[in-house]
Amino acid sequence: MNSGIDLEMSFTQGVQNLGLSHELAHLLWIPLPMLLVLVAAVIGVLVTVWLERKISAAAQQRIGPEYAGALGILQPMADGLKLLVKEDIIPAKADSVLFTVGPILVLVPVILSWLIVPFGQNLLISNVGIGIFLWIALSSIQPIGLLMSGYSSNNKYSLLGGLRAAAQSISYEIPLALAVLAIVMMSNSLSTVDIVEQQNTVGFLSWNIWRQPVGFIIFWICALAECERLPFDLPEAEEELVAGYQTEYAGMKFALFYLAGYINLVLSALLVSVLYLGGWGFPISIDWFSSLLGLSISNPLVQIIAGSLGIVMTILKAYLLVFLAILLRWTTPRVRIDQLLDLGWKFLLPISLVNLLVTASLKLAFPMTFGG
Amino acid sequence: MNIAFSTELICFLILSSVIVAGSLAVVLLENIVYSAFLLGGVFMAVAGLYLLLNASFVAAAQILVYVGAVNVLILFAIMLVNKKEKLKPIEGLKIRKFISGGVCGGLLLLLLRVSITTKWNLPGPTSIGEEATERIGEHLFTDYLLPFELASILLLMAMIGAIVLARRDVSIPTDDINDFKDQKSLSDKKIPLLSETSLK
Numbered sequence: 001m002n003s004g005i006d007l008e009m010s011f012t013q014g015v016q017n018l019g020l021s022h023e024l025a026h027l028l029w030i031p032l033p034m035l036l037v038l039v040a041a042v043i044g045v046l047v048t049v050w051l052e053r054k055i056s057a058a059a060q061q062r063i064g065p066e067y068a069g070a071l072g073i074l075q076p077m078a079d080g081l082k083l084l085v086k087e088d089i090i091p092a093k094a095d096s097v098l099f100t101v102g103p104i105l106v107l108v109p110v111i112l113s114w115l116i117v118p119f120g121q122n123l124l125i126s127n128v129g130i131g132i133f134l135w136i137a138l139s140s141i142q143p144i145g146l147l148m149s150g151y152s153s154n155n156k157y158s159l160l161g162g163l164r165a166a167a168q169s170i171s172y173e174i175p176l177a178l179a180v181l182a183i184v185m186m187s188n189s190l191s192t193v194d195i196v197e198q199q200n201t202v203g204f205l206s207w208n209i210w211r212q213p214v215g216f217i218i219f220w221i222c223a224l225a226e227c228e229r230l231p232f233d234l235p236e237a238e239e240e241l242v243a244g245y246q247t248e249y250a251g252m253k254f255a256l257f258y259l260a261g262y263i264n265l266v267l268s269a270l271l272v273s274v275l276y277l278g279g280w281g282f283p284i285s286i287d288w289f290s291s292l293l294g295l296s297i298s299n300p301l302v303q304i305i306a307g308s309l310g311i312v313m314t315i316l317k318a319y320l321l322v323f324l325a326i327l328l329r330w331t332t333p334r335v336r337i338d339q340l341l342d343l344g345w346k347f348l349l350p351i352s353l354v355n356l357l358v359t360a361s362l363k364l365a366f367p368m369t370f371g372g
Numbered sequence: 373m374n375i376a377f378s379t380e381l382i383c384f385l386i387l388s389s390v391i392v393a394g395s396l397a398v399v400l401l402e403n404i405v406y407s408a409f410l411l412g413g414v415f416m417a418v419a420g421l422y423l424l425l426n427a428s429f430v431a432a433a434q435i436l437v438y439v440g441a442v443n444v445l446i447l448f449a450i451m452l453v454n455k456k457e458k459l460k461p462i463e464g465l466k467i468r469k470f471i472s473g474g475v476c477g478g479l480l481l482l483l484l485r486v487s488i489t490t491k492w493n494l495p496g497p498t499s500i501g502e503e504a505t506e507r508i509g510e511h512l513f514t515d516y517l518l519p520f521e522l523a524s525i526l527l528l529m530a531m532i533g534a535i536v537l538a539r540r541d542v543s544i545p546t547d548d549i550n551d552f553k554d555q556k557s558l559s560d561k562k563i564p565l566l567s568e569t570s571l572k
Contacts (some may be wrong), residue, residue, distance in 0.1 A: 023375045100408070129502030130428050137432040140440025144412050147447050151405060166444055170384060174438070190505065 102149030161244025165235035196279030273317035280310030480516035
């Protein structure tokens with residue numbers, strides 16, 4: 001197994017050559033990937049917001065944003081700037097402490113989850129052993145933030161929205177975790193890097209989507225529900241609840257919710273591509289391709305091309321899924337709250353349990369193809 | 373003292389003070405909603421302690437179970453019955469508080485004594501880090517299989533009990549619903565849950 005490009009090692013060695021200790025070099029390294037991922041997440045959100053505006057416009061036969069930059073690319077920046085300078089209002093009868101902490105509790109776990117998203121062999125913040133389980137655990141913190149902001153707004157729509165959001169995210173977390181469990185069972189590891197590695201043996205034919213078609217659909221539905229995207233945007237259903245738990249929020253605090261929603265969408269799309277679509281893997285095996293051209297896989301040129309191709313592939317797959325999510329949002333009607341809970345508990349949960357059982361038995365029967 | 377050790381020490385101090393202050397606040401605060409939210413904070417700080425001990429799987433499980441499930445359920449229960457009414461003053465509240473404070477203080481002294489007098493085997497066994505997940509799974513399915521299965525049966529029983537308690541009574545025959553004249557018969561015709569007729 002070749003280790004590929006290891007940026008951390010070359011960075012710490014470079015700093016050590018300048019005459020600093022190993023520990024200090026490591027300390028200098030730590031904030032860099034975090035900053036990079038934070039910037040990547042925010043840029044991802046800007047792109048998604050622009051896509052959302054443009055695609056919704058196309059779906060409704062409008063033009064959409066046009067004057068801010070070419071094709072309105074700068075529109076999301078203008079939106080962000082507007083929210084940044086808007087007055088930050090805390091309602092007089094609201095609980096100001098909880099009102100402020102709520103949006104933070106919603107945003108922070110989502111950003112923390114980017115820790116485990118791999119863009120390449122060594123291109124992730126930390127290859128923690130519990131990988132995908134960390135994401136599931138972190139995403140279970142979010143409902144507390146939603147309940148907190150719903151309660152502290154002192155508004156009945158907000159409270160109802162918060163309760164709905166928490167109920168929804170609890171009930172969809174279970175099938176989601178079971179779908180992930182089936183994947184974990186096949187790859188014998190919780191680490192996202194191992195999950196991707198295991199999928200990239202013979203190009204796109206070995207992607208998990210072929211072995212877990214049901215799991216893929218369950219995961220995608222649950223991910224949409226976790227992100228509160230239409231057709232599952234019950235917590236902020238305009239006709240019933242004004243804007244749900246966000247009703248009383250304005251300015252930067254509202255922007256935190258907005259940001260969390262879109263970062264979560266991009267994150268879910270990235271995780272779908274990591275779990276089911278082969279992550280950074282190119283549809284054709286790179287090893288095979290380079291041997292065809294007569295180049296060694298450890299050749300620096302091949303390494304650089306493979307690395308950048310990996311990043312491009314991950315983002316491309318993720319944005320295809322984001323496109324699908326946006327298209328779904330603007331073309332499907334909203335489900336009712338009882339339909340939503342029925343779908344979660346009475347349909348997705350049994351299906352995902354059966355999926356897990358079938359995966360386990362297939363793994364026993366065909367250990368070669370299902371990762372024995 | 374190197375950087376890694378001092379960071380660990382600082383993290384430990386912050387986490388333990390959060391736990392102590394947080395759990396005191398959970399008990400002493402008047403507002404029950406604050407108590408519930410702070411309980412979540414305490415659970416998260418405990419997860420942080422597990423992380424410091426290199427037990428990342430246990431930390432994640434702690435967050436998933438205690439913060440994501442238990443605490444959210446507590447909050448749900450509080451918010452669904454969120455009545456803004458003054459509770460009736462209880463007789464002899466001061467004496468009760470005093471007695472319970474005494475019991476808790478005694479327990480604290482006892483535990484302190486145990487922790488001081490016990491000869492701890494330091495440093496403990498080296499942590500196995502990432503392998504811990506596999507090791508936990510092995511133990512659960514070999515020597516701890518019986519307790520594991522018993523716990524799952526216990527949870528199943530609790531779940532069935534909750535369903536029986538929460539389920540609204542009986543199926544009402546459709547012709548009764550359409551019978552507007554005799555609305556009262558609806559309540560009379562309630563058949564007790566799990567009786568022979570309702571199970572048909």
